[in-house]
Amino acid sequence: xxxxxxxxxxxxxxxxxxxxxxxxxxxxxxxxxxxxxxxxxxxxxxxxxxxxxxxxxxxxxxxxxxxxxxxxxxxxxxxxxxxxxxxxxxxxxxxxxxxxxxxxxxxxxxxxxxxxxxxxxxxxxxxxxxxxxxxxxxxxxxxxxxxxxxxxxxxxxxxxxxxxxxxxxxxxxxx
Numbered sequence: 783x784x785x786x787x788x789x790x791x792x793x794x795x796x797x798x799x800x801x802x803x804x805x806x807x808x809x810x811x812x813x814x815x816x817x818x819x820x821x822x823x824x825x826x827x828x829x830x831x832x833x834x835x836x837x838x839x840x841x842x843x844x845x846x847x848x849x850x851x852x853x854x855x856x857x858x859x860x861x862x863x864x865x866x867x868x869x870x871x872x873x874x875x876x877x878x879x880x881x882x883x884x885x886x887x888x889x890x891x892x893x894x895x896x897x898x899x900x901x902x903x904x905x906x907x908x909x910x911x912x913x914x915x916x917x918x919x920x921x922x923x924x925x926x927x928x929x930x931x932x933x934x935x936x937x938x939x940x941x942x943x944x945x946x947x948x949x950x951x952x953x954x955x956x957x
Contacts, residue, residue, distance in 0.1 A: 797856060811848075816877075818871065844858070845861060875925075
Protein backbone atom coordinates (compact mmCIF):
# COMPACT_ATOMS: atom_id res chain seq x y z
CA UNK A 783 0.00 0.00 0.00
CA UNK A 784 1.26 3.42 -0.76
CA UNK A 785 0.43 6.86 -1.99
CA UNK A 786 -3.30 7.45 -2.16
CA UNK A 787 -4.38 3.92 -1.19
CA UNK A 788 -6.54 4.12 1.94
CA UNK A 789 -6.38 0.38 2.57
CA UNK A 790 -9.38 -1.83 3.18
CA UNK A 791 -12.62 -0.49 4.64
CA UNK A 792 -15.80 -2.55 4.63
CA UNK A 793 -15.08 -6.28 4.69
CA UNK A 794 -17.34 -9.31 4.42
CA UNK A 795 -16.13 -12.62 5.84
CA UNK A 796 -18.14 -15.69 4.87
CA UNK A 797 -17.82 -19.29 6.02
CA UNK A 798 -19.05 -22.49 4.37
CA UNK A 799 -19.03 -26.21 5.15
CA UNK A 800 -21.01 -29.30 4.28
CA UNK A 801 -23.41 -30.85 6.82
CA UNK A 802 -22.31 -33.86 8.84
CA UNK A 803 -23.13 -37.29 7.40
CA UNK A 804 -26.60 -38.67 8.17
CA UNK A 805 -26.84 -39.96 11.72
CA UNK A 806 -23.75 -38.05 12.93
CA UNK A 807 -23.90 -35.01 15.24
CA UNK A 808 -24.19 -31.70 13.38
CA UNK A 809 -21.02 -29.79 12.54
CA UNK A 810 -21.29 -26.26 13.96
CA UNK A 811 -18.55 -23.83 12.89
CA UNK A 812 -18.51 -20.26 14.15
CA UNK A 813 -16.88 -17.08 12.91
CA UNK A 814 -15.16 -15.13 15.69
CA UNK A 815 -13.61 -11.65 15.53
CA UNK A 816 -11.42 -10.18 18.27
CA UNK A 817 -10.84 -6.43 18.48
CA UNK A 818 -7.59 -5.26 20.10
CA UNK A 819 -6.55 -1.87 21.43
CA UNK A 820 -3.72 0.23 20.06
CA UNK A 821 -2.20 0.18 23.55
CA UNK A 822 -2.07 -3.65 23.68
CA UNK A 823 -2.57 -5.10 20.16
CA UNK A 824 -1.47 -8.62 21.18
CA UNK A 825 -3.07 -8.75 24.62
CA UNK A 826 -6.60 -9.68 25.56
CA UNK A 827 -9.27 -8.55 23.09
CA UNK A 828 -11.25 -5.48 24.12
CA UNK A 829 -14.29 -7.36 22.84
CA UNK A 830 -15.26 -10.41 20.78
CA UNK A 831 -17.91 -10.69 18.09
CA UNK A 832 -19.45 -14.13 17.54
CA UNK A 833 -22.87 -15.80 17.33
CA UNK A 834 -25.38 -13.89 19.43
CA UNK A 835 -23.23 -10.76 19.72
CA UNK A 836 -22.01 -7.74 17.80
CA UNK A 837 -19.57 -4.95 18.47
CA UNK A 838 -20.78 -2.27 20.92
CA UNK A 839 -20.58 0.40 18.20
CA UNK A 840 -22.17 -1.76 15.48
CA UNK A 841 -19.07 -1.80 13.26
CA UNK A 842 -18.72 -5.60 13.33
CA UNK A 843 -21.82 -7.74 12.95
CA UNK A 844 -22.44 -11.44 12.45
CA UNK A 845 -25.59 -11.36 10.39
CA UNK A 846 -25.91 -14.99 9.36
CA UNK A 847 -25.28 -17.96 11.67
CA UNK A 848 -25.63 -21.66 10.86
CA UNK A 849 -25.52 -24.57 13.29
CA UNK A 850 -25.44 -27.29 10.64
CA UNK A 851 -23.85 -26.06 7.39
CA UNK A 852 -27.08 -26.81 5.53
CA UNK A 853 -27.84 -24.55 2.64
CA UNK A 854 -26.13 -23.50 -0.55
CA UNK A 855 -22.82 -21.68 -0.60
CA UNK A 856 -21.69 -19.72 2.42
CA UNK A 857 -23.55 -20.43 5.65
CA UNK A 858 -22.24 -17.70 7.99
CA UNK A 859 -21.46 -14.08 7.21
CA UNK A 860 -19.80 -11.30 9.20
CA UNK A 861 -19.37 -7.66 8.18
CA UNK A 862 -16.46 -5.59 9.48
CA UNK A 863 -16.64 -1.84 8.92
CA UNK A 864 -13.00 -1.16 9.67
CA UNK A 865 -13.17 2.37 8.30
CA UNK A 866 -15.65 3.21 11.10
CA UNK A 867 -13.72 1.62 13.98
CA UNK A 868 -12.56 4.11 16.63
CA UNK A 869 -8.88 5.15 16.60
CA UNK A 870 -8.33 3.36 19.94
CA UNK A 871 -8.53 0.02 18.10
CA UNK A 872 -5.50 -1.03 16.05
CA UNK A 873 -6.02 -4.71 15.28
CA UNK A 874 -8.83 -7.13 14.43
CA UNK A 875 -8.28 -10.89 14.15
CA UNK A 876 -10.86 -13.19 12.54
CA UNK A 877 -10.94 -16.92 13.08
CA UNK A 878 -13.18 -19.97 13.13
CA UNK A 879 -14.01 -22.25 16.04
CA UNK A 880 -15.71 -25.64 15.82
CA UNK A 881 -18.27 -26.36 18.53
CA UNK A 882 -17.36 -29.66 20.21
CA UNK A 883 -20.84 -30.67 21.44
CA UNK A 884 -20.97 -33.98 19.55
CA UNK A 885 -17.43 -35.11 20.33
CA UNK A 886 -14.04 -34.04 19.01
CA UNK A 887 -14.24 -32.71 15.44
CA UNK A 888 -11.28 -31.11 13.63
CA UNK A 889 -11.22 -29.23 10.32
CA UNK A 890 -9.96 -32.33 8.52
CA UNK A 891 -13.20 -34.12 9.47
CA UNK A 892 -15.48 -31.48 7.96
CA UNK A 893 -16.13 -31.63 4.24
CA UNK A 894 -15.85 -28.55 2.04
CA UNK A 895 -14.95 -26.11 4.84
CA UNK A 896 -13.80 -22.76 3.56
CA UNK A 897 -13.69 -19.07 4.33
CA UNK A 898 -13.73 -16.08 2.01
CA UNK A 899 -12.67 -12.53 2.86
CA UNK A 900 -13.76 -9.86 0.42
CA UNK A 901 -14.14 -6.14 0.01
CA UNK A 902 -16.98 -5.34 -2.35
CA UNK A 903 -16.62 -7.78 -5.24
CA UNK A 904 -12.89 -8.32 -4.72
CA UNK A 905 -11.78 -11.50 -3.00
CA UNK A 906 -8.91 -10.68 -0.65
CA UNK A 907 -8.44 -14.18 0.71
CA UNK A 908 -9.83 -17.69 0.29
CA UNK A 909 -8.83 -20.40 2.73
CA UNK A 910 -9.86 -24.07 2.99
CA UNK A 911 -8.26 -25.12 6.33
CA UNK A 912 -6.24 -27.84 4.55
CA UNK A 913 -3.11 -26.56 6.33
CA UNK A 914 -4.68 -27.11 9.78
CA UNK A 915 -6.52 -30.47 9.46
CA UNK A 916 -6.07 -31.49 13.13
CA UNK A 917 -7.08 -28.09 14.56
CA UNK A 918 -10.34 -27.46 16.42
CA UNK A 919 -10.09 -23.70 15.81
CA UNK A 920 -7.96 -21.45 13.62
CA UNK A 921 -7.14 -17.83 12.96
CA UNK A 922 -7.49 -16.82 9.33
CA UNK A 923 -6.91 -13.11 8.78
CA UNK A 924 -5.54 -10.14 10.68
CA UNK A 925 -6.39 -6.51 9.99
CA UNK A 926 -4.08 -3.81 11.35
CA UNK A 927 -4.43 -0.06 11.31
CA UNK A 928 -1.87 1.42 8.93
CA UNK A 929 -1.94 5.19 9.41
CA UNK A 930 -5.36 6.38 8.29
CA UNK A 931 -6.33 3.02 6.73
CA UNK A 932 -6.25 -0.69 7.39
CA UNK A 933 -4.12 -3.46 5.90
CA UNK A 934 -4.65 -7.21 6.07
CA UNK A 935 -2.64 -10.41 5.99
CA UNK A 936 -3.38 -14.10 6.11
CA UNK A 937 -2.46 -15.63 9.47
CA UNK A 938 -3.56 -19.25 9.20
CA UNK A 939 -2.74 -20.87 12.51
CA UNK A 940 -4.54 -23.86 14.00
CA UNK A 941 -5.22 -24.48 17.67
CA UNK A 942 -6.22 -27.56 19.63
CA UNK A 943 -8.71 -25.40 21.50
CA UNK A 944 -12.46 -25.34 22.03
CA UNK A 945 -14.29 -22.06 21.29
CA UNK A 946 -13.96 -20.65 24.82
CA UNK A 947 -10.21 -21.33 25.00
CA UNK A 948 -9.74 -20.12 21.42
CA UNK A 949 -11.10 -16.71 22.44
CA UNK A 950 -8.13 -16.33 24.81
CA UNK A 951 -5.60 -17.37 22.12
CA UNK A 952 -7.02 -15.38 19.21
CA UNK A 953 -4.76 -12.37 19.55
CA UNK A 954 -1.47 -14.01 20.47
CA UNK A 955 1.57 -12.57 18.69
CA UNK A 956 2.69 -14.56 15.64
CA UNK A 957 5.85 -14.68 13.64
